[in-house]
Amino acid sequence: xxxxxxxxxxxxxxxSRPYFAALDGFRGLFAVLIAVHxxxxxxxxxxxxxxxxxxxxxxxxxxxxxxxxxxxxxxHLHNRAQAQSFIGKRFARLYPLxxxxxxxxxxxxxxxxxxxxxxxxTHESGEIxxxxxxxxxxxxxxxxxxxxxxxxxxxxxxxxxxxxxxISVEFFAYFVFAGMMLWAPPKRLWHFGLMAxxxxxxxxxxxxxxxxxxxxxxxxxxxxxxxxxxxVLGAWAFAKVRAWQKDxxxxxxxxxxxxxxxxxxxxxxxxxxxxxxxxxxxxxPLIFGFVVLxxxxxxxxxxxxxxxxxxxxxxxxYSVYMNHFFLAIIFGVIGTRLFPGIVSGGDGSGxxxxxxxxxxxxxxIVMSHFTYHLIEVPGGRWIGDRLKPxxxxxxxxxxx
Numbered sequence: 001x002x003x004x005x006x007x008x009x010x011x012x013x014x015x016s017r018p019y020f021a022a023l024d025g026f027r028g029l030f031a032v033l034i035a036v037h038x039x040x041x042x043x044x045x046x047x048x049x050x051x052x053x054x055x056x057x058x059x060x061x062x063x064x065x066x067x068x069x070x071x072x073x074x075x076h077l078h079n080r081a082q083a084q085s086f087i088g089k090r091f092a093r094l095y096p097l098x099x100x101x102x103x104x105x106x107x108x109x110x111x112x113x114x115x116x117x118x119x120x121x122t123h124e125s126g127e128i129x130x131x132x133x134x135x136x137x138x139x140x141x142x143x144x145x146x147x148x149x150x151x152x153x154x155x156x157x158x159x160x161x162x163x164x165x166x167i168s169v170e171f172f173a174y175f176v177f178a179g180m181m182l183w184a185p186p187k188r189l190w191h192f193g194l195m196a197x198x199x200x201x202x203x204x205x206x207x208x209x210x211x212x213x214x215x216x217x218x219x220x221x222x223x224x225x226x227x228x229x230x231x232v233l234g235a236w237a238f239a240k241v242r243a244w245q246k247d248x249x250x251x252x253x254x255x256x257x258x259x260x261x262x263x264x265x266x267x268x269x270x271x272x273x274x275x276x277x278x279x280x281x282x283x284x285p286l287i288f289g290f291v292v293l294x295x296x297x298x299x300x301x302x303x304x305x306x307x308x309x310x311x312x313x314x315x316x317x318y319s320v321y322m323n324h325f326f327l328a329i330i331f332g333v334i335g336t337r338l339f340p341g342i343v344s345g346g347d348g349s350g351x352x353x354x355x356x357x358x359x360x361x362x363x364x365i366v367m368s369h370f371t372y373h374l375i376e377v378p379g380g381r382w383i384g385d386r387l388k389p390x391x392x393x394x395x396x397x398x399x400x
Contacts, residue, residue, distance in 0.1 A: 018071060021306030022294040027064055028313025028320075029305070030057040035324035035364050036357060038163065040332045041339075043353030055213040055280055056272050056287075058166060059227040063287045065170060066231025067238075067295065069177055074235075077181040088387040090174045094167050095148070096379025097371060101322045102145050105160040108326070109137050148172075151220045158217050163325050165216045169224035176225060177232075192236050195229055202226040203281045213280040230284045234291035241292065257298030264293055265301065319368035319376060327367065331360045 034057055036046055077086055109130035115121040116129060130137040141159035144150035151158075151165035152172060158165055186192055203226050206219060215223045245251050252260070268286055275283070294302055304310075313320070339352050 020068075020295050020297065021311070022297050022302035023064055023067070023291065024314040025305030025307070025310030026294065027061070028310050028315075028317045030060060031317035031320040031324075032313060032361065032364075033057060034163070035320060035328070035361065038325055038328045039353075039357065039360065040328065041335050041353045041356060043357055044351070045354055045357060056268070056283055059213070059223070059230075059283060059287055060290065061166065062170065062173075062224050062227025063231035063234060063291050065173075066177070066228035067235045067291050068231075069174070069228075070232040070235040071239075073181065074185075077178060078185070080182070083178045083182055086178055087174060089384065090171065092380040092383035092387070094171055095383065097319060097322050097376050098148070098161075098164055098167050099146075100371065100375045100379075101161045101164065101326065102142075104326050105137070106142060108329075109160070151217045153218055153221070155217050161322065161325055162216075163321060165220055166224070167322075169221040170228070172221060173224050173228045177228070186232075186236070192233060196233055199226050199229050199233065199284060202229075203284060207278060207281045212277050213283070226284060227287065230288050231291055234288050234295070237288070238292050238295045241296065252296075252298055254299055254303075257296070257302070258300040261293060261299040261301040264289065313365075316365070316368040316372045319371045320364055323367050323371060324364045327360065327364050331356070331363070 036043075039046055073086060076082060112121070112130060128135050131139060136155070136157040136159040138159075141150060141155050144152075144154050145160050145164070148168050148171050150160075151168035180186070184191075186195060202222050206213075206215060206222060206226070209215075209219055213223070268290060271279075271283070271286055294305070296302070297306070335356055339356070
């Protein structure tokens with residue numbers, strides 16, 4: 001029988017966790033902007049530089065994750081049982097929706113094969129059917145998708161749900177983080193100095209390997225580590241700033257913080273607009289500052305990003321990110337038939353494409369609302385329940 005006090009304890013534990021409204025709001029906004037970025041029809045909004053160069057937002061996702069993991073687990077990840085629990089929770093968080101969206105793309109690949117075999121579709125010039133020798137969507141990439149290894153350098157291209165490459169590399173970044181917290185937990189200033197050198201080294205290696213930050217299936221893990229530990233550094237710096245404010249009972253005024261936030265957003269926008277090629281590898285300091293500044297929630301921009309609409313988008317942001325690519329393909333196929341020339345902008349205007357974004361984004365949000373409630377939450381709970389006996393056994397073994 002469950003004790004009546006247990007739900008209250010769970011609620012109290014959740015309420016005691018720090019919540020960063022502005023960072024969460026930006027996470028939701030960035031997920032929607034990436035959904036716009038992956039549309040293949042011409043629209044004025046999609047071809048703006050900030051959205052077209054989506055690398056910054058993806059690396060912000062990695063940094064947000066590193067920031068949150070270090071903030072939540074810096075004092076709760078010290079033994080093997082805690083590390084196993086941590087990895088289990090992260091797997092339960094990521095895998096159900098990843099499996100669902102992979103299933104959608106796998107079914108779509110099978111449908112394409114059936115449609116061609118049944119004569120319902122014609123083979124267009126240059127078209128590569130799934131599971132053919134030249135196809136990215138093949139049995140090997142299906143296996144690596146199922147094992148979350150599809151972006152760990154085992155494939156020659158993105159496959160199935162292309163944006164899920166970030167989920168693959170982030171899941172394995174959690175192992176690196178857990179290992180660090182177990183065997184070399186950073187506590188002193190020089191520890192974080194070494195971490196900063198490691199981040200710089202990761203980006204330097206990528207700089208030597210690639211011409212820009214379009215790094216996914218091949219060296220995406222190294223890219224993820226750079227962004228993730230930039231977020232860890234941001235969490236450490238944020239804690240220092242908060243401690244300094246508390247000791248001196250000082251905090252910057254909302255107006256001054258707002259000026260700083262606006263100025264910083266302008267700087268980031270200018271960087272994104274002018275950064276191309278190798279300049280993109282120098283985004284880490286900007287990402288670091290962004291995380292620290294907006295974690296403080298001091299200005300009106302932060303308050304705006306904490307509005308209920310952005311909190312809602314943040315809540316379903318993982319579903320938005322994982323679902324949108326499938327819907328972008330479907331809407332792209334439909335759009336080319338309803339509006340000839342929409343892909344190339346042959347109608348002479350991007351207005352049609354911009355208007356077409358409205359039903360597309362509405363569909364993304366509606367689908368994400370349902371997958372959050374029907375896949376993410378219950379799926380994560382189901383996996384968590386399966387892992388509980390193992391966690392209990394691990395805790396018992398750790399005590400003996």
